[in-house]
Amino acid sequence: MVKIHERKFVSVDPDKCVGCQVCEYICAWNKEKAFNPLKSRIRVVRLNPLVNVSITCRLCEDPPCVAACPRDALTQSEENGTILVDEDKCNGCGWCIEACDYGAIMLHPEKKVVFVCDLCKDKPDGPQCVKWCPEEALDLVTADVLAQKARITATKKLFQEALKTSTTP
Amino acid sequence: MYGYAGRVLHVDLTTGKTRIEPLNEDYAKKYIGGIGLGMRLWLDHSKAGVDPFSPENPLVLTTGPTSGTVWPTGGNGHAFVSKSPQSYGIAEAKSHGSFGTELKRAGYDAVIFHGKAERPVYVWIDDDSIQILDAAHLWGKSPAETEDIIKEELGDYYIRVAAIGPAGEKLVRIACIINEKSRAAGRCGLGAVMGSKNLKAIAIRGTKDVTVAKPDEFLEFVKEFHERMKGPATKKYRTLGTPENVLVHNALHCMPTRNYNNAHFEAAEKVSGEYLNDRYVAKIIGCSSCAMRCEHVCVVNEGPYKGAMARVEYEPLWAMGPYCGVDRLDAIIKGSELCNYYGIDSISAGVIVGFAMDCFENGILTIKDTDGIEASFGNHEALVKLIEKIGKREGIGDILAEGVKFAAEKIGKGAEKLAQHIKGVEVTGYDLRCLKTAALGFAVSFRGADHNRHGSYAFDVKGKFNRLKYEKGRAKAVKDIEDVYTVIDSMIICKFSRGTYYKEFEDLAKLYTLVTGWETTPEEMRLKGERINNLARVINVREGLGRKDDTLPWKVMNVPIPDEGPSKGAYVTQEELELMLDDYYEARGWTRDGVPTPEKLKALGMDDLIPIVEAKIQKA
Numbered sequence: 001m002v003k004i005h006e007r008k009f010v011s012v013d014p015d016k017c018v019g020c021q022v023c024e025y026i027c028a029w030n031k032e033k034a035f036n037p038l039k040s041r042i043r044v045v046r047l048n049p050l051v052n053v054s055i056t057c058r059l060c061e062d063p064p065c066v067a068a069c070p071r072d073a074l075t076q077s078e079e080n081g082t083i084l085v086d087e088d089k090c091n092g093c094g095w096c097i098e099a100c101d102y103g104a105i106m107l108h109p110e111k112k113v114v115f116v117c118d119l120c121k122d123k124p125d126g127p128q129c130v131k132w133c134p135e136e137a138l139d140l141v142t143a144d145v146l147a148q149k150a151r152i153t154a155t156k157k158l159f160q161e162a163l164k165t166s167t168t169p
Numbered sequence: 170m171y172g173y174a175g176r177v178l179h180v181d182l183t184t185g186k187t188r189i190e191p192l193n194e195d196y197a198k199k200y201i202g203g204i205g206l207g208m209r210l211w212l213d214h215s216k217a218g219v220d221p222f223s224p225e226n227p228l229v230l231t232t233g234p235t236s237g238t239v240w241p242t243g244g245n246g247h248a249f250v251s252k253s254p255q256s257y258g259i260a261e262a263k264s265h266g267s268f269g270t271e272l273k274r275a276g277y278d279a280v281i282f283h284g285k286a287e288r289p290v291y292v293w294i295d296d297d298s299i300q301i302l303d304a305a306h307l308w309g310k311s312p313a314e315t316e317d318i319i320k321e322e323l324g325d326y327y328i329r330v331a332a333i334g335p336a337g338e339k340l341v342r343i344a345c346i347i348n349e350k351s352r353a354a355g356r357c358g359l360g361a362v363m364g365s366k367n368l369k370a371i372a373i374r375g376t377k378d379v380t381v382a383k384p385d386e387f388l389e390f391v392k393e394f395h396e397r398m399k400g401p402a403t404k405k406y407r408t409l410g411t412p413e414n415v416l417v418h419n420a421l422h423c424m425p426t427r428n429y430n431n432a433h434f435e436a437a438e439k440v441s442g443e444y445l446n447d448r449y450v451a452k453i454i455g456c457s458s459c460a461m462r463c464e465h466v467c468v469v470n471e472g473p474y475k476g477a478m479a480r481v482e483y484e485p486l487w488a489m490g491p492y493c494g495v496d497r498l499d500a501i502i503k504g505s506e507l508c509n510y511y512g513i514d515s516i517s518a519g520v521i522v523g524f525a526m527d528c529f530e531n532g533i534l535t536i537k538d539t540d541g542i543e544a545s546f547g548n549h550e551a552l553v554k555l556i557e558k559i560g561k562r563e564g565i566g567d568i569l570a571e572g573v574k575f576a577a578e579k580i581g582k583g584a585e586k587l588a589q590h591i592k593g594v595e596v597t598g599y600d601l602r603c604l605k606t607a608a609l610g611f612a613v614s615f616r617g618a619d620h621n622r623h624g625s626y627a628f629d630v631k632g633k634f635n636r637l638k639y640e641k642g643r644a645k646a647v648k649d650i651e652d653v654y655t656v657i658d659s660m661i662i663c664k665f666s667r668g669t670y671y672k673e674f675e676d677l678a679k680l681y682t683l684v685t686g687w688e689t690t691p692e693e694m695r696l697k698g699e700r701i702n703n704l705a706r707v708i709n710v711r712e713g714l715g716r717k718d719d720t721l722p723w724k725v726m727n728v729p730i731p732d733e734g735p736s737k738g739a740y741v742t743q744e745e746l747e748l749m750l751d752d753y754y755e756a757r758g759w760t761r762d763g764v765p766t767p768e769k770l771k772a773l774g775m776d777d778l779i780p781i782v783e784a785k786i787q788k789a
Contacts, residue, residue, distance in 0.1 A: 019455065020455040026239065035237055049466045050452045050454075134241075134459075
């Protein structure tokens, strides 16, 4: 069994994301053989020209979507923390959609059952959105690594001027 | 049918009726999509001599064969086609973003808007359900506000909207159609055509799947192009963006400055791409499916224009900057923001203000005429105020909103000589006096003064030809590049990606084959480009345009470049222009009047259009 802090999920660097939707297209293609963002497990949000991010499942601990399902259709994988959907049990009621703070679980436009990121478990090279993102804005990381990155960024910002001088020959 | 949704939607705004017909497969093969298909559909559904603002003038919206696929820069475009209220010839304008993808997923290759609504309306295309909804509450609003309200009332954040602003409603002749708040189908005044139909906006939701004929090879090709797009061919767009041109053009003395009074701007450093990137670019973003990303979003953080935000490209920057003698980027960003707000073409807006400033300095317009605005070159406050007045059609803005050609006719007193336009469409940022290959490209461009119809300035700027002298035989190069450009605009891939198609027609043909499954050779692709150029010409011929309209602005032909430097003394003589046109018509296989011959049309498989040209040739 994998410990919670070793779980990897797809995270986005908002500074790099340009909102191009390649992740959406590639996800929908790999999962459904169609170019159709509505069938993508990752979705781009563009609030104004400056704000773009792609959002997908964060593999929460004690996932609210699982807790919210009245038909026990959702479970969390012990192996890697992804949310598993039992399509026979799911009736598309939408409680899980309401429970998710990130909008990462959604209703399939045709099958009328919910679907969510499974980290491309059938692909040996991992999540295809990460592989295809032209801006390298997506990454498969653990929460620990994310925190490391944040610490480094914060430190860099604090010492921007000092870093500049120290790198000048 | 792969690559096409296979359906054309007709919306009659007069009767409120809609109908769907299958896409003519022959048209798809011959005219590809985008502007090619759009122009053909417009021709079929309009009468010769129709007034641009008449309900009888259809407005055509099209997508391309790669729309809705993940093709980099191609998945996202759309085109509008109609008759231009500026040139009274064919008008086309493209835009990118995500609007085109949505239309394709809704299941349409084209939408044709006929007639005129009694009251302001917007059209809501929700897959197969088409509704014409009241837009009284949206009238007077900017495209961005309109988009937000429509998303709110239809209750879906992912609905895509293209809308006109207050300028389109008031039939400002340079009005554009803006989708996703900041992307404009800018040139030729199509926003005014939309306004004349009382059509405020088009909202689309598409849920259908898009697939391609050969997905595995297609995705391989996509991957390859992602790599190409990170390479040298697009470096400019990814770093400084098109504003890089400012210093390049200035060094060559080919940047029209102060309404063509100069070809060189002494304060160019202050409006350069370098300066812009350093101080104003807040983020660079991209369109749907594009790996390149070019959209330099600029924010003003201090001073009188604090808070202004807009995307900045070379052309609008040049038009509102050097062309008006303005050396302040914050004012240019504010001007761009206002253009987005009112929904006007920011290139034309800048050129019109430059024209007004020239009139002012020559005493043709007095301070009384300009409603108290000190419209001298370099006055950034005047720039901002005049753009506002054009957008509102208020005071002097009511005259200027007609575009420089018609405004000059109204003003009189020799203003015509200061009106820098071709076929009624305002010039763009290349001094044609010292770029002689570009001068030909501009003169024959079917939608009026425009660098984007041919890109033949590249031959001059990059030094392939002697830019100061026109030589016979050069028209072949112009023709060839025009044919590439019409294919690009009919596939609707982005112009900025053109350098990544290393083998041009070969790569384009491969892409078209992979998407549609129709085996297409590079030669057939080239023929499609040639065909679409001939189609545009046939339309213009039908509308009464000809050799007399393939001309250059007055100053280009009468005022030599005064600035000391590499372009001094250059201008285009009448003899040179005649030589250019003869050379070009010959390369195209047209008559000396610039009319496509029946033989040419036959060779291109457009026999059905022969009666149009025959009538004109006999007359002549």
